[in-house]
Amino acid sequence: MHPILSDSRRFLVYIAAWLLTGCFIARLLVVADLTSGSYSLLFSLPLTLLCGFFSSSAYFVCRSIPFNQRAFLTAVLVFASASLISGLLWLGVCHGWNKVLMILLDDPTALPISPHLSVIFFLAGFTLYLLALLAFDVYIAFDNMRASERREAASRLLARDAELQVLRSQIDPHFLFNSLNSISALTAIDAASARNMTIALADFFRQTLIIAEKEKITLKEELRLCENFLAVEKIRFGKKLGTEFHVSEEAEQALIPPMILQPLLENAIKHGIRNLARGGVIVVTILQRDRWLHISVQNPVSPDPVNSTGNGLGLVNLRQRFSALYGEQARVSWQQANDQFLLEMALPFEQDSHDRHE
Numbered sequence: 001m002h003p004i005l006s007d008s009r010r011f012l013v014y015i016a017a018w019l020l021t022g023c024f025i026a027r028l029l030v031v032a033d034l035t036s037g038s039y040s041l042l043f044s045l046p047l048t049l050l051c052g053f054f055s056s057s058a059y060f061v062c063r064s065i066p067f068n069q070r071a072f073l074t075a076v077l078v079f080a081s082a083s084l085i086s087g088l089l090w091l092g093v094c095h096g097w098n099k100v101l102m103i104l105l106d107d108p109t110a111l112p113i114s115p116h117l118s119v120i121f122f123l124a125g126f127t128l129y130l131l132a133l134l135a136f137d138v139y140i141a142f143d144n145m146r147a148s149e150r151r152e153a154a155s156r157l158l159a160r161d162a163e164l165q166v167l168r169s170q171i172d173p174h175f176l177f178n179s180l181n182s183i184s185a186l187t188a189i190d191a192a193s194a195r196n197m198t199i200a201l202a203d204f205f206r207q208t209l210i211i212a213e214k215e216k217i218t219l220k221e222e223l224r225l226c227e228n229f230l231a232v233e234k235i236r237f238g239k240k241l242g243t244e245f246h247v248s249e250e251a252e253q254a255l256i257p258p259m260i261l262q263p264l265l266e267n268a269i270k271h272g273i274r275n276l277a278r279g280g281v282i283v284v285t286i287l288q289r290d291r292w293l294h295i296s297v298q299n300p301v302s303p304d305p306v307n308s309t310g311n312g313l314g315l316v317n318l319r320q321r322f323s324a325l326y327g328e329q330a331r332v333s334w335q336q337a338n339d340q341f342l343l344e345m346a347l348p349f350e351q352d353s354h355d356r357h358e
Contacts, residue, residue: 002059003139014052022048025124035111039101043111047090047097051125054086055132062137067144083130090125091118175232175266176201182236193235200231208259216255216350219286219293223247226262233269240279241269248287255350257325260318261295264343267315268299272341275302288349296344303339315343322347 004014025048026040035043061082065075095113102110113121179201186194207225211217223245234241243265261284268282280300287294315334322330322345330347 002056003143004056004059014056015049018048018052019045021051021128022046029111034117039105039107039110042101043098047094050093051090051128054089055129058082058129058132059136059140062133062140067137067141079130079133082133083126086129087122087124087126090128091122094118094121178236179232186235197232197235200228200235204228204232211258214258217258218252218352219247219254219256219261220252222256222258222261223252225259226265229262229265237269237273237279240276241273242279242281244281244283246283246285246287251286251288251293253351254288254293255352256293256347257321260321260345261297263318264297268297268341272299272301276300291349292346293349294344294346296342298340298342300339301336301341318345 004011022045023041025044026037029035029040029044030037034040061078065078095118098111098113102108179197183194183197183201186197204225207221207228211221211225230241230243265282265284273279273282282297282299285294285296285298315332319332322332326347330345332343332345334341334343336342
């Protein structure tokens, strides 16, 4: 639909602009001592409204040759031809309307249109249409930019939804299968532990479904998810799995993307603790400093590469998530020294506005 007709306010502004143009033309006719004030208004106002109607077609001319597909010479030829036709139409209408007014008012000398004035009328029609073409061309360019931004935003939303679906599917199936096998085995020898493990597993998956619907969650919510995850794993691994959390109070209210810490704990167990006969301790340190949230996860690993399946894919995915969300503002790095694997990340410290005002 035409952009002027699609918005009543925009339509009124458009009409007002052409009426002002008509008043300006009327004033010029009076200053040039070509006619009276009343006749100049009767002559120019209907003509400028008609010119506004003609000029609205410039939108479709611009749309017919998309900016990103047009050749310069083609655009010049089309714009010049359209403006030339408009100038000739404007000149013919000026002569015709002037004759109609002179007959109606019975004043054959109200506005004598000389050859010089005819040239001016033609140039006015040509220029007004050319300006309309340029104005609509700029409007279409900006409208395309806005449409592109909307498509980009929609793509980001779809990408986020796809990412959340991937996150759900990335919960290691072996974790679920092993947990169910452990529950099955425990039912015969330790019914209480089997029941606790079932409850912890249900709480973990229930919470993953809840937080996956959110773009950002508090670190406190993420830690609660990690607690449910570790509750299951500690029943499986027993004393072999130890954890230490050092979290500053102000860091708990930080807003972070969902499920960035739990997969790291899962990696630490899968690629570290599980491969060690004596197990080990996973140390998580989180603090807020200089408007940055610093997170580190350290866990023991086997020095024997044969027994280590690596941590690469999950960590690369984490780095890509941070790059999409924070650009160059977030950092993720990891290193292995002897029998310790250390992952460190830093991201901008964000806090819910409600929490900031409290």
